[in-house]
Amino acid sequence: MNTILERARALKQELTDFVLDAEGEIAIALETFSADQSARSYQSELHQRKLVVDRFLVEGIVEDTTPIQLFLAQLDSVAESDRALLQSWHRAFIGLFEIGEILPDGFELINWTTAKQYRVKPMDANSLQTMARLKVGEILLTQIAPLTDEEWIFLSDWTSLGKLGKPKLAVAIGNFKKAYPAFLYSDAPDLLAEAWRSVEHYHQDFLDFFGSDEITLPGYQFSKKVAEFQTYITQKQVKSSGLDESLTLAELAEKTGTSKDDIASAAEALGADAKTITQMLDSNASTKMVAPQIELPAHLKQADQVTALTHPQWGQLFLTTYQAFKTLLESDNWQTNPNTEKQIFQHLENAEMNSFVWHRLAAQYPDALQSILQVTLKRPEFNLQQDLDALLIDHRKSLEPTLPEIASVPVHLHELFQDAVLEVSKDRAKSKVKQPKSGFGFKK
Numbered sequence: 001m002n003t004i005l006e007r008a009r010a011l012k013q014e015l016t017d018f019v020l021d022a023e024g025e026i027a028i029a030l031e032t033f034s035a036d037q038s039a040r041s042y043q044s045e046l047h048q049r050k051l052v053v054d055r056f057l058v059e060g061i062v063e064d065t066t067p068i069q070l071f072l073a074q075l076d077s078v079a080e081s082d083r084a085l086l087q088s089w090h091r092a093f094i095g096l097f098e099i100g101e102i103l104p105d106g107f108e109l110i111n112w113t114t115a116k117q118y119r120v121k122p123m124d125a126n127s128l129q130t131m132a133r134l135k136v137g138e139i140l141l142t143q144i145a146p147l148t149d150e151e152w153i154f155l156s157d158w159t160s161l162g163k164l165g166k167p168k169l170a171v172a173i174g175n176f177k178k179a180y181p182a183f184l185y186s187d188a189p190d191l192l193a194e195a196w197r198s199v200e201h202y203h204q205d206f207l208d209f210f211g212s213d214e215i216t217l218p219g220y221q222f223s224k225k226v227a228e229f230q231t232y233i234t235q236k237q238v239k240s241s242g243l244d245e246s247l248t249l250a251e252l253a254e255k256t257g258t259s260k261d262d263i264a265s266a267a268e269a270l271g272a273d274a275k276t277i278t279q280m281l282d283s284n285a286s287t288k289m290v291a292p293q294i295e296l297p298a299h300l301k302q303a304d305q306v307t308a309l310t311h312p313q314w315g316q317l318f319l320t321t322y323q324a325f326k327t328l329l330e331s332d333n334w335q336t337n338p339n340t341e342k343q344i345f346q347h348l349e350n351a352e353m354n355s356f357v358w359h360r361l362a363a364q365y366p367d368a369l370q371s372i373l374q375v376t377l378k379r380p381e382f383n384l385q386q387d388l389d390a391l392l393i394d395h396r397k398s399l400e401p402t403l404p405e406i407a408s409v410p411v412h413l414h415e416l417f418q419d420a421v422l423e424v425s426k427d428r429a430k431s432k433v434k435q436p437k438s439g440f441g442f443k444k
Helices: 003-021 025-038 045-059 067-073 080-091 125-133 166-179 189-210 219-240 249-256 260-269 274-282 322-330 340-349 355-364 366-376 384-394 411-428
Strands: 093-103 106-111 117-121 139-146 151-154 159-162 214-217 306-311 315-319
Touching: 003 045, 003 067, 003 080, 025 045, 045 067, 045 080, 045 139, 067 080, 080 139, 093 117, 093 166, 139 166, 166 411, 189 219, 189 306, 189 315, 214 219, 219 306, 306 322, 306 355, 315 355, 322 340, 322 355, 322 366, 340 366, 355 366, 355 384, 366 384
Parallel strands: 117 151
Antiparallel strands: 093 106, 093 139, 106 117, 139 151, 139 159, 214 306, 306 315
């Protein structure tokens, strides 16, 4: 192994020892970081503990600085090359990588979520020998960090998911998004920016269609409105693409040079009944394109009341208890209501009632919400402006939005999920094919 790899391995060990041996603020920050990350991971307990420490080395925040900066600050002297290498590790990230090529001293890896390629090396000979059994095409979950301008290193242990077919790969990427949302496009800022822009566009489409950022309807009615909304969005997309939205599927197939079978398969994968598609293709009627069927879950369809909220970053939320919460805040007799405390704690524990919802209600009912929280939390000194964020963090609510489900995805992921659906649908040719809950959806 070359000198820079040996130095990287030594620095990683010294940095790790520094963090694990530390007390005070560093120890508290590590414990907090670990607690926050453990709930998301689907890895084994041992692998999770080691990965959390490795992540904290480069992601952790200790009193507005980082473990790497604190480590460098306590050294009597440090070579400029060591300083540069350690600081470059702030760019480390976790990814789902496919092995594209096996090299004498490492691997060519492809990050599946962004399609970016990396030349990655283990930091010592033993690690390289352990990885000798890996094959081209296997999927690795691991953390990598820069070594030079062109080479990277495995900064943490790796987990092989094996060679995955498209359906299983789609599920793995969906799981990755849930477990590591901050790393979905972390090495591709252009893709991340485009995904966030798509959320803003979807938010504006919602406002244009519904006329408000807050809509409340019975579940069965809302289900119909969501279907109409999807048709509205599809028509906008078709129009912006320059295609004639009044074309039948058969006419569209002829105009675009795509076979009827291809359009039928794609439409079926998006949720349309196979028999209906056949009728549309063979019919001379002016049947419009089949819109993606993004349906409300059954429990929302059956709910007496569903409130939809939209935001340009948080996306769309569908809540069944929002109006009841507002009624409580508007009530003059909430102190005598035996369900007040129960409702408050239910909303604090409910993941769907995220920070955006709480801050929205705090802006609309500041006095009422502060008074209710003072009484139910038994904290008469509770100040809504000063203490709300800490309360939300205590109940595992992020103060910053993560990329919502409605965000567009890169073309290669869009095609993967389409192919995955089509592959699964081959076994369900005579039944209605539903879009898999991969956590991504389809690109816009």
